[in-house]
Each structure stands twice: as C-alpha cells, then as structure tokens.
Amino acid sequence: MEWKPDKAGETPLYLQIKDYIKNKIETGQWTVGMKIPSQRKLAERFEVNRSTVVTAFDELIAEGLLERKSGKGTRVKNNTWSLFSEQPPPDWSSYVKKSIHIPNLPTVQDIHKAEPLPHIIRLGTGEPSPELFPREMMARVLKRLPSRIRSLGYEEEKGLYPLREQLSAYMKTLGISVSPSSILIVSGALQALQLISVGLLRRGSTVLLEKPSYLSSLNVFPSSGIRLFGLPMDATGLQLLALRKHRKRQNASLLYTNPTFHNPTGTVMPVEKRxxxxxxxxxxxxxxxxxxxxxELWLDSPPPKPLKAMDNNGSVLYIGSFSKALSPGLRIGWIAGSETVIDRLADIKMQTDYGSSSLSQWAAAEWLSSGLYAEHLGQMRSSLRDRRDLAEELLRTEFEGIAEWVKPAGGFYVWLRLPQGLSLRELFEDALKAGILLNPGHLYDGDDDCHLRLSYAYASVSDMRKGMAKLAGLIRGLASRR
Amino acid sequence: MEWKPDKAGETPLYLQIKDYIKNKIETGQWTVGMKIPSQRKLAERFEVNRSTVVTAFDELIAEGLLERKSGKGTRVKNNTWSLFSEQPPPDWSSYVKKSIHIPNLPTVQDIHKAEPLPHIIRLGTGEPSPELFPREMMARVLKRLPSRIRSLGYEEEKGLYPLREQLSAYMKTLGISVSPSSILIVSGALQALQLISVGLLRRGSTVLLEKPSYLSSLNVFPSSGIRLFGLPMDATGLQLLALRKHRKRQNASLLYTNPTFHNPTGTVMPVEKRxxxxxxxxxxxxxxxxxxxxxELWLDSPPPKPLKAMDNNGSVLYIGSFSKALSPGLRIGWIAGSETVIDRLADIKMQTDYGSSSLSQWAAAEWLSSGLYAEHLGQMRSSLRDRRDLAEELLRTEFEGIAEWVKPAGGFYVWLRLPQGLSLRELFEDALKAGILLNPGHLYDGDDDCHLRLSYAYASVSDMRKGMAKLAGLIRGLASRR
Known part of the structure; x- marks a missing residue:
C-alpha cells in the first residue's frame, strides 16, 4: 500500500529510492535529526535488494543529507533548505518526549505496526474477522440511508436521537431501563473510558479493576494521572473480599469491571455474585x-443480566458497543447512566470531537430498527461457535502438555497458560518472525509472564489451523531449550 | 423528540408525568440530590399546562421522592430503593465537579442546549445549512460503497490508506507535497487540536493564537494545563511584531493560526505576510x-496558498477538514506534517478512540476519488456566495448606524461590531427569547464586549431575512435604553 519503486520504470531503482527519500526530507516529512528506517526495513518495504538501498543511502550521505553513526542508525543531517540557511527546524522529537500523554506500551506499538503486514497471522486480535463481516446486510443498510438522512450535520450533544431511542429499546431487552436522555453515543468503548477519565475523576485518584484486565493495556487513565489497582480474580470473576479491602485501603474512586466474557480471561460472573x-x-x-x-457473543447460553439491570440507585455506568458483535469500523458505542454523569460526559465529548460520525450513527440506528442487527447476531454466534470449537480442537491436539486453558462460553478469547519460565518476549519475537502476531499476557497484567490471549475471532479458519500448529511448535522449541 | 405524555391516552396526563418522573428516579437516571428541570421547563417540554406538572410534583413530594426548597428548585429526595435502605447513591455531582476536564463555557453550553430547539433561528452557527447538503451526491457516494468495502474493521494507525492517498493527491493541488505516511486521519479539526494538546505540549506551556480566535471558545488546551495567549490582529491577520515579541516574552511553544478566512473575523493573510x-x-x-x-469556501477568488505550501523544514502542522465545505456529520479531518509528529499523534489517537469511523473514511475517499467533491465545491461556493450577498444586503438595509463590518471574501462569518456599552449578555438572552441564537464575541476573546459572529451559512434564507430584521430591532431597542 505504501510507495514502492516502479520495477518496470526506466529510472534505476536506487535513484527512485533516493528521490523518494530526498522528497521526504525536502518537504519536511523527515526532519533534521530524525532517525530514519533501517536499510533492512526499507529494502523489505520496497521489495528490493538491500544493496540497492545502500547505494541510495551512500549518495545521500555524500550529498550531506543523511549521516550514519555506528550503532545509532541513520539520521537526517540536513534538509536542502538547511544547507543554505542557519535555522534548524523545530525539535519535534523533544516536543513529543516531553508532552503529556503516555505512549502506548512498546508491545502494543509493535502490534499496531505489524497488523497491516501482508500474510501475518493474527492469533491475538480482538476484532471480528473480515470473514464474519455481514457484507450483504451492510449493503442493505447503506441502501436505506439516503431516504433517512436529510443532512449530515453535527448532532445533539448526546448523539443522534433516533439511535438513542433504538438503544433505549434494545437495552430494555437486557433488563435495563434508561431513557434516551440518559444515553451518550461515543466512538467505541475506548472513548467512553477516555471521557470517564477526564470527566469524572481527579488526578491522583485510583480505579480498581480486574487483574488481568484489558484496561491495563491502555494508558488512557494513567495519562490523566489516575492510578489503576488490580484485584485478583477466580473462576467467577473478581474476588469480592479483595474488592472490599482495597476500596478502603486504596481509597478507590471507581470500579471498572467486565463481568461478562471478561477480556482477556473469558470469565463470566454468576448472577448471585453480581x-x-x-x-x-x-x-x-x-x-x-x-x-x-x-x-451478545454468548456461544452456549445467554449470560446473566448486566449489573446495570440490577442497579437501583444509579451506581452503574454501562458501556456497550457495536465493535465486537457487528463491526469495529462503525466506531459506535454508548454509555448509559445517571443524567448528571451523561450530561457531563456529553459536554466533554463536544469539546473533544463534536460528536461521533453521523453517518455511522444513522447506519447503527438502521441496523437496530430494521431488525438486521438481531438477525446478524444469530449468524455471528453460530460462526463464532464453530471457530471456538475449532480452537478447542486445535488446542487439544496441538497443545497437550504445554498449555492449560478453560473453554470459553462466549466472547473472543482463550486465556492460555504456558509453563512458567518460558520467555514470552522471546516467544512474541520468534512468532513474529514466523509470521504470527501474539498478544502476550503482560499487556493485561504487568506481572504476568505465562499467558497468551488467543483470539478465535480474527484469523481465517485456515490461518488458525496453520498458525496454532506453528505456535505449538515454537512453544515446544522454547520449552526444550530451557 | 423526547418523551411526551399521550394526550389521546386514557391515563390522566399528570399521572403519566408522575410515572415518567418516578421511573427516572427508580432507574437511577435521576439520582438523589439531583436538581430536576423546573415545572415551567417540563410543562414546555411535555406541551401541557404548568398546573398539570404541579399536580404530579405535589404527589411525588407527598410520597417522599421529591423535595422543594424555596429558591433552590426541586430535587430528588429519595429513590424508592433508598426509602428502605441506608445507602445513599454515589455523589455523582461531586465526581463531576472535582474531575479534570474544564466544562464548556456557560454560553457554549447554552448554545448547545438551544440548537436542537424547533423554530430557533441560528444566526451564529458555524455549520453549512441542511439546505446546502448535497443529498443527491451523497446518495451516489453511498451507493458505491458496498462494492468498495470488504469489511469495516479497525484501520491502520494513521487511518484508511486509500483516503490518505486521495488526500495526498488533493493537497498537491494546494501546493503541499506530503506522502500518505505523513497524514493522520482525525474526527474533525477539533480532535486534531485535542491530540496536539496532549501529544506535543507540556503542562504549563503557552500557545500563541489570534485574538479573537475560535480556539479561545474551547477548553481543549486549558484542560491539559496549557495557556493560550492572544496576539492582536489587523486587517491582514495577526500582527507579526507582536508574534516576535511574545514568542520570547511568553516563552511560547507553538503558534496556532487560521490565516485563511479566519474564524471569527473572516480575515485573509496576504501572501507576502505569510x-x-x-x-x-x-x-x-x-x-x-x-x-x-x-x-475551499472562497467566494470571490482563490486565497493565497497555505503556509504549509511554503514550509521547507517541517515547521508547520496542517489541519484540514470536510466539516465546513462538505458535511460536519462525516466527522473527518486530517493533520499533515513531519512523520515524527504524525507517528506520535497516531499513537495517541489509537489510545483515544482506535481511529475514526471507517464508514466515514470510505465515504470521504469516495467523495474525492469520484470527483464529486470537486463538483460539490463549485455548487457550494455559488450557494454560499448568494448567502453572503444576501447577508451583506440585509446588513446594509437593517443595520445602518448600529453596526460595522467588513464584507467577507470567503468562509462563513461576518464579524459584526456593535456600539460600545451594549450588554451582549442581555442581547444574547433577549434574542434567545425571541427565538434567535447568537454567538457573542466574548466566546472568541474573553475581553470582547462589542462583537457578534454572524454566520450566513446555517439559517435558511427566509430565516436569515426574518432573523436579521428581528436582531436589528433588538439592538436598536437595547441601544435606546442605554
């Protein structure tokens, strides 16, 4: 998808590459002092021999545009403009380093970079496979939109009213009674958390959550100066004694919990414990x-009702989303709760991005009102059940003696426990070299060194077979070298 | 759009309203201690006599659910649950008050609340009128999407590649040379600013900007502990002497500028000054x-090239958007600049909302690649020119002697100067009572007390005629009472 030299062209490849790099520098896209990708990486990306890139680099070094320092890679030394001038460009790197938001965990950045690579088998990805995308139904939804949409303007603070109305009716089926004015449309669950972090909490406050937790892989709370404190889990979810103890000891302000098909462990909290x-x-x-x-992604039987359905005094903020059960690309989720909270979060949402895509909101409303969403969920569960069963079969045949797991009853994940003492860092890197992308447990719990979050939702069925066999081989190899 | 009692129903109206309020309280949407809307407001919203609401309130007070304190309105006293229990609900209001993000300015909140009201004439709104929405073209774009979209997943960190490719080609027509990897897709320009605030700046740093400036109406920078410092403007934009002086004196980290059809003044900076x-x-x-x-919203002749087109060392971050020229409801904008910066902002964007709506991104790409965007711009300019000329005519006929202005050459706004000493707060409120929504100057410059930002983009042509005449009357009335 990125630029590549034209192999059929008349200009030699190294010259095309040289011009490409020169243009990057001249237009200020690569600034002075910036470390540029390695010769090896560029050779891979351009699909040329490394020597071709070396030639291009050598000429650019000779022209004073690049400089190579041993052990530190190649950097931009000058831009053509700076060759004639005294003014260096702004030092963007120092701006980046000193600014407020915490960067993604290095492993998460590696994962984001690797995801778009061709032929990579993504065994950890928390996203429904393109195979599961309801193309034909989406075409029907899109076809109906022009007759619904008079214009695509900014919507009301809390989001498109017809969508909030649909969601209010939908949540009634889950046992939750909220009116449209207690619902805020957001661009996915992650944005809901972002709004909660700056709209309800103070710097220095503490949020309790499960350990491990999806939320621990994100810096959304820590970037606002909010601490996360993990509570131990058992087979029925977070431990309640620990909850009571740490509420006081940590002076916690909020509990974040994912009691239904917990990410990453798959745990479901039973109704009495709820x-x-x-x-x-x-x-x-x-x-x-x-x-x-x-x-909605239950595979054997429907899960217990949400906490919010049992909440009689407005203690619970409920987060829902279309990303897992339908399509992340809509970027539509919602928060339901007390109007005091919803009004506040709506105000901040307006200050953050002026509301979510109206086009996506109309599409989501149409999915619900047409009944296509309910129809899709049936199909989705059935396909996901097949995938879960395949994963289970592959685990039983390939992973015997090298891993333990609990068969999940819904959601996307198997929380795979590997033998102690294996280096998951090494496994992650070996797997990446073998074309397999993994989500190691330390993303969800900094102390974890023996789990993988496997997803049966993303990879194609044939890739799952191939990938799981390869992965088992890699684990056995690592274990034997211990 | 909100719930209303059923006037044809058998249940008396006051009982329907009582049940509605009871449900709000029982489900925790209205929490104990919360101030509920006034009887007058509810009567308006439900379209019933105030006495009907009074009866419902009285019964709820008798049942111990509501309490009225003189001068302090009516509050929720108990929920049915708390009548039998000792535990009060969480004190959401104190969470809201003590949390990190600064709320919108009160006037901005008032504006957001008033915007969805029926029959309101919005004379300040910075959004293209629903009349200007290219319905038929959008239907054509939507029709083509199903054949383009294989699945709607999360996109690459920087956004949908085909859209970035289209934007790279589009920016070339503006004299800007950037490759797709130096472009980040965002959910509108506001999100670009949000990402810049936490991704490039430190707490305590200072951003220079025009005074007045659109950015001053937002708390996106102050909420991250970043100070805004306004530079005086003249007829050609911000004053350069002041820029040099305050860069040093304020130890500023960044200049935010809107040199082309400046919001709110309409100023265009000439090429030599750029x-x-x-x-x-x-x-x-x-x-x-x-x-x-x-x-793109030039009305007489194309404006000078962007600063970014003259930027040879990567000093400029460029923000573009489809919100003004096409439709805010797509929620698609972009940032172009040095890869160091774009990589950083992309990482934070992933941590904020996992990317913008894929559906909107595909639609935007299709607008560009099909040529429909260029076609639309021609029509848009022509309609907007008619509106600008109408506004000019109305100003000349209605506002003679009570206002001064410069005829804008593009964009949406007339920066209307009123006589000193008029209370703009009073004007705002009088106008709202008369069904006219205004954007007073103090939103854009805290010290301003004599400007309105008039927009000729939003109200329908007949509303513009009606609204401007009314507004002139209100101003004359206020002036005569001074």
Whole structure:
C-alpha cells in the first residue's frame, strides 16, 4: 500500500529510492535529526535488494543529507533548505518526549505496526474477522440511508436521537431501563473510558479493576494521572473480599469491571455474585463502570443480566458497543447512566470531537430498527461457535502438555497458560518472525509472564489451523531449550 | 423528540408525568440530590399546562421522592430503593465537579442546549445549512460503497490508506507535497487540536493564537494545563511584531493560526505576510499549527496558498477538514506534517478512540476519488456566495448606524461590531427569547464586549431575512435604553 519503486520504470531503482527519500526530507516529512528506517526495513518495504538501498543511502550521505553513526542508525543531517540557511527546524522529537500523554506500551506499538503486514497471522486480535463481516446486510443498510438522512450535520450533544431511542429499546431487552436522555453515543468503548477519565475523576485518584484486565493495556487513565489497582480474580470473576479491602485501603474512586466474557480471561460472573458485588459497591458508595461489549457473543447460553439491570440507585455506568458483535469500523458505542454523569460526559465529548460520525450513527440506528442487527447476531454466534470449537480442537491436539486453558462460553478469547519460565518476549519475537502476531499476557497484567490471549475471532479458519500448529511448535522449541 | 405524555391516552396526563418522573428516579437516571428541570421547563417540554406538572410534583413530594426548597428548585429526595435502605447513591455531582476536564463555557453550553430547539433561528452557527447538503451526491457516494468495502474493521494507525492517498493527491493541488505516511486521519479539526494538546505540549506551556480566535471558545488546551495567549490582529491577520515579541516574552511553544478566512473575523493573510510569518517562525524555531478548514469556501477568488505550501523544514502542522465545505456529520479531518509528529499523534489517537469511523473514511475517499467533491465545491461556493450577498444586503438595509463590518471574501462569518456599552449578555438572552441564537464575541476573546459572529451559512434564507430584521430591532431597542 505504501510507495514502492516502479520495477518496470526506466529510472534505476536506487535513484527512485533516493528521490523518494530526498522528497521526504525536502518537504519536511523527515526532519533534521530524525532517525530514519533501517536499510533492512526499507529494502523489505520496497521489495528490493538491500544493496540497492545502500547505494541510495551512500549518495545521500555524500550529498550531506543523511549521516550514519555506528550503532545509532541513520539520521537526517540536513534538509536542502538547511544547507543554505542557519535555522534548524523545530525539535519535534523533544516536543513529543516531553508532552503529556503516555505512549502506548512498546508491545502494543509493535502490534499496531505489524497488523497491516501482508500474510501475518493474527492469533491475538480482538476484532471480528473480515470473514464474519455481514457484507450483504451492510449493503442493505447503506441502501436505506439516503431516504433517512436529510443532512449530515453535527448532532445533539448526546448523539443522534433516533439511535438513542433504538438503544433505549434494545437495552430494555437486557433488563435495563434508561431513557434516551440518559444515553451518550461515543466512538467505541475506548472513548467512553477516555471521557470517564477526564470527566469524572481527579488526578491522583485510583480505579480498581480486574487483574488481568484489558484496561491495563491502555494508558488512557494513567495519562490523566489516575492510578489503576488490580484485584485478583477466580473462576467467577473478581474476588469480592479483595474488592472490599482495597476500596478502603486504596481509597478507590471507581470500579471498572467486565463481568461478562471478561477480556482477556473469558470469565463470566454468576448472577448471585453480581448481586453481592453490587451490594458491596452500594454500601461502599463505590461507582461502577460495567464494560459489557462482549454480551451478545454468548456461544452456549445467554449470560446473566448486566449489573446495570440490577442497579437501583444509579451506581452503574454501562458501556456497550457495536465493535465486537457487528463491526469495529462503525466506531459506535454508548454509555448509559445517571443524567448528571451523561450530561457531563456529553459536554466533554463536544469539546473533544463534536460528536461521533453521523453517518455511522444513522447506519447503527438502521441496523437496530430494521431488525438486521438481531438477525446478524444469530449468524455471528453460530460462526463464532464453530471457530471456538475449532480452537478447542486445535488446542487439544496441538497443545497437550504445554498449555492449560478453560473453554470459553462466549466472547473472543482463550486465556492460555504456558509453563512458567518460558520467555514470552522471546516467544512474541520468534512468532513474529514466523509470521504470527501474539498478544502476550503482560499487556493485561504487568506481572504476568505465562499467558497468551488467543483470539478465535480474527484469523481465517485456515490461518488458525496453520498458525496454532506453528505456535505449538515454537512453544515446544522454547520449552526444550530451557 | 423526547418523551411526551399521550394526550389521546386514557391515563390522566399528570399521572403519566408522575410515572415518567418516578421511573427516572427508580432507574437511577435521576439520582438523589439531583436538581430536576423546573415545572415551567417540563410543562414546555411535555406541551401541557404548568398546573398539570404541579399536580404530579405535589404527589411525588407527598410520597417522599421529591423535595422543594424555596429558591433552590426541586430535587430528588429519595429513590424508592433508598426509602428502605441506608445507602445513599454515589455523589455523582461531586465526581463531576472535582474531575479534570474544564466544562464548556456557560454560553457554549447554552448554545448547545438551544440548537436542537424547533423554530430557533441560528444566526451564529458555524455549520453549512441542511439546505446546502448535497443529498443527491451523497446518495451516489453511498451507493458505491458496498462494492468498495470488504469489511469495516479497525484501520491502520494513521487511518484508511486509500483516503490518505486521495488526500495526498488533493493537497498537491494546494501546493503541499506530503506522502500518505505523513497524514493522520482525525474526527474533525477539533480532535486534531485535542491530540496536539496532549501529544506535543507540556503542562504549563503557552500557545500563541489570534485574538479573537475560535480556539479561545474551547477548553481543549486549558484542560491539559496549557495557556493560550492572544496576539492582536489587523486587517491582514495577526500582527507579526507582536508574534516576535511574545514568542520570547511568553516563552511560547507553538503558534496556532487560521490565516485563511479566519474564524471569527473572516480575515485573509496576504501572501507576502505569510512568507514573513513563516520566516519569523523559522528563526524563532516556533512550530506552527495551520488551521485551514475554510480554504475551499472562497467566494470571490482563490486565497493565497497555505503556509504549509511554503514550509521547507517541517515547521508547520496542517489541519484540514470536510466539516465546513462538505458535511460536519462525516466527522473527518486530517493533520499533515513531519512523520515524527504524525507517528506520535497516531499513537495517541489509537489510545483515544482506535481511529475514526471507517464508514466515514470510505465515504470521504469516495467523495474525492469520484470527483464529486470537486463538483460539490463549485455548487457550494455559488450557494454560499448568494448567502453572503444576501447577508451583506440585509446588513446594509437593517443595520445602518448600529453596526460595522467588513464584507467577507470567503468562509462563513461576518464579524459584526456593535456600539460600545451594549450588554451582549442581555442581547444574547433577549434574542434567545425571541427565538434567535447568537454567538457573542466574548466566546472568541474573553475581553470582547462589542462583537457578534454572524454566520450566513446555517439559517435558511427566509430565516436569515426574518432573523436579521428581528436582531436589528433588538439592538436598536437595547441601544435606546442605554
């Protein structure tokens, strides 16, 4: 997808590459002092021999545009403009380094970079496979939109009213009674968390959550100066004794929980424990953020009702999303809760991005009102069940003796436990070299060194077979070298 | 659009309203301690007599659910649950009050609340009128999408590649040479600013900008602990002497500027001054954020090239958007600049909302590649020119002697100067009562007390005629009472 030299062209490849780099520098896209990609990486990206890139680099070094320092890679030394001038460009790198937001974890950055590579098998990706995308239904939804949409302007603060109305009716089917004015449309669950971090919490406050937790792989709370504190889990979700203890000890402001098909462990909290959890939170006056984005992806039987359905005093903020069950590309999720909170978060949302895509909001409303969403969910569950069963079969045949797991009852993930003492860092890198992208457990719990989050949702069925066999081989290899 | 009692129903209206309020309280949407809307407001919203609401309130007070304190409105006293229990609900209001993000300015909140009201004439709104929305072309774009979209997943970190490729080609027509890897797709220009605030700046740093400036109406920078410092303007944009002085005196980290059809004044910076500005910023090593979202809306002749087109060392970050020239509802804009910066902002964008709507990105790419965007721009300019000329005519006929203005050459706005000493707060409120929504100057410059930002883009042509005549009457009335 990126620029590549034209192999059929008359200009020699190294000259094309030289011109490409020169243009990057001249137009200020690569600034003075910036470390540029290695010769090896560029050779891969351009699909040429490394020697071709070396020739281009050598000429640019001779012209004074690049400089190579041993062990430190190649950097931009001058731009053509700076060869004639005294003024160096702004030092963007120092701007980046000293600014407020914490960068993604290095492994997460590596994952984002590797995801678009061709032929990579993504065994950890928390996203429905392109194979599962309901193309034909989406075409029907899009076809109906022009007759619905008079114009695509900014919407009301809380989002498109017809969508909030649909969501209010939909949540009633989950046992949750909220009116459209208690719902805020957001661009996915992650944005809901972002808004909560700056709209409800103070710097220095503490959020309790499961350990491991999807939320620990993100810097959305820490970037706002908010601390995360993980509570131990058992087979039924977070441990309630720990909750009570740490609410006080950590002076916690909020509990973030994902009680249904927990990411990454797949755990489902039983209904009696949900009631107890809620009772504790009410007694402790501890507000709860319930992340419920996997709810519809049950594979054996419907899960217990959400915490929010049992919440009688407005303690629970509920987060839902279309990203997992339908399509992440709509970027539509929602928060439901007390109007005081929803009004506040809506105000910040307006200050952040003026609302989510109206086009996506109309499409989501149409998915719901047409009944196509419900129809799709049936198909989705059926396909996902086949994938889960395949993963289970592959695990039983390929991973015997090298891993433990619990068969998930819904969601996307198997939380695979590997033998202690294996280097997951090494496994991640070996797998990447072998064309397999993994999500290691330390993303979800900094102390974890023996889990992988496997996803049966993303890779194609044939890639899953291939990838899992390869992965088992890599693990056995690593284990034997211990 | 909100719930209303069923006037044809058998249940008396006051009982329907009582049940509605009870449900709000029981489900925790209205929490204990929350101030609920006034009887007058609810009567308006439900389209019933105030006495009907009074009856409902009285019964709820008798049941112990509401309480009225003189001068302090009506509050929720108990929920049915709390009548039997000792635990009060979480104190959401104190969470809201003590949290990080600064709320919108009160006037901005008032504006957001008033915008969806029926029959309101919006004379300040910075958004193309629904009349200007290219419905038929959008239907053509939507029709083509299903054949383009294989699946709607998360996109690459920097956004959908085909869109970045189209934008790279489009920017070439503006004299800007950037490759797709130096472009980040964002959900509108506001999000670009949000990402810049946390991705490039430190707490305590200072951003220079025009005074007045659109950016001053937002708390996106102050919420991250970043100070805004306004530079005086003249008829050709910000004053360069002041720029040089305050770069040093304020130890500024960044210049935010909107040199083309400036919001709110409509000013266009001439080409020679652009060169000088860039020279100063290069000498001072002061990076520039160029907000260029009004560029395509020229009405008499094309404006000078962007600063970014003259930027040879990567000092300028360029912000573009489809919101003004096409449709805000797509929520698609972009940032172009040095890869160091784009990589950084892309990483934060992934942590904020995992990317913009793929559906909107595909639609935007199709607008560009099909040529429909260029075709639309021609029509848009022509309609906007008619509106600008109408506004000019109305101003000349209605506002003689009570206002001064410069005829804008593009964009959406007339920066209307009213006589000193008029209370703009009073005018805003009087106008709102008369069904007219205004954007007073203090939104863009806290010290301003004599300007309105009039927009000829939003109201329908007949509303513009009606609204402007009414507004002139209100101003004359206020002036005569001074």
């Amino acid at each position: 009631k107890l959890l809620l009772k504790i939170c009410e007694e402790e006056q501890l507000p709860v953020v319930e992340d419920d984005v996997y709810r | 060169k000088l500005l860039l020279k100063i910023c290069e000498e001072e090593q002061l990076p520039v954020v160029e907000d260029d979202v009004y560029r």
